[in-house]
Amino acid sequence: MSLAEPLRLLLFLLCVMAFVGFNAAYLVWVERKGAGRIQRRPGPTEVGYAGLLQPMADGIKLLTKQLIVPPGADATLFRLAPVMVLAPAMMSLAVIPFSETLVARNINVGLVMVFAFGSINVMAIMLGGWASRNKYAIISAARIVSQDVAYEIPMLLVVITVLMITGTMNLNDIVRQQAGGFWHWNLFKLAANPLMPVTFVIFYVCMLAETNRAPFDMAEAESELVAGAFTEYAGMGFGVFFMAEYANIVVGCAIATILFLGGWQSPIGLFPGLFWFLLKMYLLCFSVVWVRWTFPRTQFYGLLNLSWKILIPVSLATLMLSAVLIKVVKL
Amino acid sequence: MNLTLQQLADQLSSGFARETAGGVVRVVDYARTGCHLEAAVWPSAVVCAAELLDQRGFALDTITGVDWIAEGEMEVIYDYFHATAGWRIVIRSRLPRGNPEIPTISGVFPGADWHERETHDFFGIRFLGHPDLRPFLLPEDADYHPLRKDFTA
Amino acid sequence: MIAPQAICPEGTRNETFVLNLGPQHPATHGVLRVKLTMDGEYITRAEPVVGYIHRMQEKMAENRTYARFLPNTSRIDYLSAMAYTHAFVAAVERAARIEVPARAEYIRVVTSELNRISSHLVWFGAFLLDLGGFTPLLYAFDDRERILDLLEGISGSRLTYCYYRFGGLCNDIDEDFIKGTHDFVARMRPRLKMYRTLVTDNIILRKRLIGIGPISQEMCRRYGATGPVIRGSGVAYDVRKAEPYSVYPEFNFDVPVFPEGDSMARYLVRMAEMEQSLRIIEQALDKLPGGPVMASNVPRVLKLPAGDYCCAVEAARGRFAVRIISDNKEIPYRVKLRTPSFSNLSLFEEASQGMMLPDALALMGSLDLVIPDIDR
Numbered sequence: 001m002s003l004a005e006p007l008r009l010l011l012f013l014l015c016v017m018a019f020v021g022f023n024a025a026y027l028v029w030v031e032r033k034g035a036g037r038i039q040r041r042p043g044p045t046e047v048g049y050a051g052l053l054q055p056m057a058d059g060i061k062l063l064t065k066q067l068i069v070p071p072g073a074d075a076t077l078f079r080l081a082p083v084m085v086l087a088p089a090m091m092s093l094a095v096i097p098f099s100e101t102l103v104a105r106n107i108n109v110g111l112v113m114v115f116a117f118g119s120i121n122v123m124a125i126m127l128g129g130w131a132s133r134n135k136y137a138i139i140s141a142a143r144i145v146s147q148d149v150a151y152e153i154p155m156l157l158v159v160i161t162v163l164m165i166t167g168t169m170n171l172n173d174i175v176r177q178q179a180g181g182f183w184h185w186n187l188f189k190l191a192a193n194p195l196m197p198v199t200f201v202i203f204y205v206c207m208l209a210e211t212n213r214a215p216f217d218m219a220e221a222e223s224e225l226v227a228g229a230f231t232e233y234a235g236m237g238f239g240v241f242f243m244a245e246y247a248n249i250v251v252g253c254a255i256a257t258i259l260f261l262g263g264w265q266s267p268i269g270l271f272p273g274l275f276w277f278l279l280k281m282y283l284l285c286f287s288v289v290w291v292r293w294t295f296p297r298t299q300f301y302g303l304l305n306l307s308w309k310i311l312i313p314v315s316l317a318t319l320m321l322s323a324v325l326i327k328v329v330k331l
Numbered sequence: 332m333n334l335t336l337q338q339l340a341d342q343l344s345s346g347f348a349r350e351t352a353g354g355v356v357r358v359v360d361y362a363r364t365g366c367h368l369e370a371a372v373w374p375s376a377v378v379c380a381a382e383l384l385d386q387r388g389f390a391l392d393t394i395t396g397v398d399w400i401a402e403g404e405m406e407v408i409y410d411y412f413h414a415t416a417g418w419r420i421v422i423r424s425r426l427p428r429g430n431p432e433i434p435t436i437s438g439v440f441p442g443a444d445w446h447e448r449e450t451h452d453f454f455g456i457r458f459l460g461h462p463d464l465r466p467f468l469l470p471e472d473a474d475y476h477p478l479r480k481d482f483t484a
Numbered sequence: 485m486i487a488p489q490a491i492c493p494e495g496t497r498n499e500t501f502v503l504n505l506g507p508q509h510p511a512t513h514g515v516l517r518v519k520l521t522m523d524g525e526y527i528t529r530a531e532p533v534v535g536y537i538h539r540m541q542e543k544m545a546e547n548r549t550y551a552r553f554l555p556n557t558s559r560i561d562y563l564s565a566m567a568y569t570h571a572f573v574a575a576v577e578r579a580a581r582i583e584v585p586a587r588a589e590y591i592r593v594v595t596s597e598l599n600r601i602s603s604h605l606v607w608f609g610a611f612l613l614d615l616g617g618f619t620p621l622l623y624a625f626d627d628r629e630r631i632l633d634l635l636e637g638i639s640g641s642r643l644t645y646c647y648y649r650f651g652g653l654c655n656d657i658d659e660d661f662i663k664g665t666h667d668f669v670a671r672m673r674p675r676l677k678m679y680r681t682l683v684t685d686n687i688i689l690r691k692r693l694i695g696i697g698p699i700s701q702e703m704c705r706r707y708g709a710t711g712p713v714i715r716g717s718g719v720a721y722d723v724r725k726a727e728p729y730s731v732y733p734e735f736n737f738d739v740p741v742f743p744e745g746d747s748m749a750r751y752l753v754r755m756a757e758m759e760q761s762l763r764i765i766e767q768a769l770d771k772l773p774g775g776p777v778m779a780s781n782v783p784r785v786l787k788l789p790a791g792d793y794c795c796a797v798e799a800a801r802g803r804f805a806v807r808i809i810s811d812n813k814e815i816p817y818r819v820k821l822r823t824p825s826f827s828n829l830s831l832f833e834e835a836s837q838g839m840m841l842p843d844a845l846a847l848m849g850s851l852d853l854v855i856p857d858i859d860r
Contacts (some may be wrong), residue, residue: 039622135503214616214687218842296688297616299842300525338778363578365794390705393822397809408807410666410822414705417726442707453542468535468859476542
């Protein structure tokens, strides 16, 4: 019917926005509790039971703060940057299949769309740093651009490797191909490419670097550049950047789950669905939090060396291997 | 360092024999005063003393100023130590209080840069040839010298 | 990993900008301002500006009796307060020829070494925090809490102790302290092993520190650097062995020395020193004699004979020396405090030339600075 489709779309998009908002808020809680327990302390416990209302309290605090635009800063870009960081993450979630039928828009080029939106993220942070007219912010913005550009390349090479095996860019189809037990997941498709686990590790590392998470958070290294690109943002402007970081983590983990871990397929072959997708995605999110609080930060040139000198050659090698196997073995 | 303390004292004595003031290089009681050799020199000889000690591998420990207001003099005390031999040498120099000037040793020991700036801050002793004698611990616009005995807040 | 070198092709103009690592900054432990002149990511000149916490301790010493200056000594370097009080007290005792009873000396050694461990734990946590590893700080502070509780039991303070007096200690230790210290030593050894596995052997930390911030022996000598800085450059200079004081000659301990001179060497020196301090504490508690903890016939108000008296100790950061010039009055004529962080920081300008910012901050963290120590 002519009215049902737009209505369904609207409903899905509202749900996606609510999902992003809920995640941004409660991943913060997970991070703070996780950080606390890793550091042998309880984390937030005061506000609500086990600190569950802490994100609400933080949100209210940020909303009540004055939104300061520093004098001399480019006002339009300064205000636009946080929005431009959050919006692509939300839009990427429109193509992610949460279960067989729970997809906002099942686009045939879904995979490309997600990465296209991911690139806007880089530009937005750079604009935020540049528009702040603050030395720390500009240094940080420059670092973020070089880091993100460097890590997008191996990430895309790895995705192309997976693409060659799946043959389709439609995310729901990719998940359907991994039906059966967990040995059918792309991670374990060693017949197609013996280096599949390596490509997963590369993707994971690139995802950490793209979202500027430790140990790759040189750009906002607190002990050097105060808050990096976000130094001049106060109140909800900073809050939106913060939410966007977690939204990006959610998108990154969701893509990792879909491409490598079977999406909404269950590991035992029975009762596939939303539950498995959320479980896998949140386990990956927790591991991202875990890595942050365990390792110190790499130096900036160490980070770039890792990408240009190690990850890109290795991902090119897996790509070649995949291509050769497909052509020769005729899978 | 394979010299005995007395040999070192003799070498240093002959090294700045012309320029020492009264008393040459004495071996002192370490248990009482905390140093092994002590010398009192003219202000013009401090650079020579620093160079002699630098050649023998001594390190600069600290530079102290003292305001002997009753005698109308200020004293600058240089502490040197040798990290492997464990010896401590003290070089003292007295300056007239009305015009306290002494050449800088920061050309020989770069560490003296900060020590001399601090001594200038506290006493007003001018170190001739010092690259940058701005206030170090006191505020940038300070024109008083707190450790002088006639300083009133 | 070796840091990349800046490439400046002929004919390009070098534009530098000034970045201020201001007095309020998460990485400069305390109120230190560093004016960095930077060429892109490289530092062309790093000028430390100090004096933000200058309290003129040396003038305060000229205004009060020797006993009234004792609490000041703890506040010069608050993390290593026992050793600083020890230096002042030992200088006065040397001048006034006061014999300190053996039991007091042994307890002084035990408390000083406990203080050294707690100071190194703070350095360890803060250094890792600078490098981005947030978790070791809390583990280190957990161990440190136990030391603080032990020392609070005997002295009443957690941080700025004023436990030593001229001629001994203000009060004796009790069974709780001895048992607690034994427990602490037993607990600390496996913890140090854990730090080694989890932190020292971490590949990211090693890449961050190995080869970074080399300080040669020559540079240490010209600037008068002491403590873990000079021991991390291959020179075995430790005041406890070079100018023995108190009862240190009776103990069997090594002075850890690493020849490489980079930040990793200084890091390893401090980690090894904690190990050695545990050894000293065990030996001291085993050999602890009985008897009084205070010399008899120490006058209430001391008057030192005229002259120059100097005493040095090995504090956690290096050599701390006190020079007292007395003119036979109850208040000193001049007290000079030679602090280790002052000399250690003076070499930062030369050592950080041409380094990148994160490496320079790693170097500064490895120098272990406490700013009140510099400013006094």
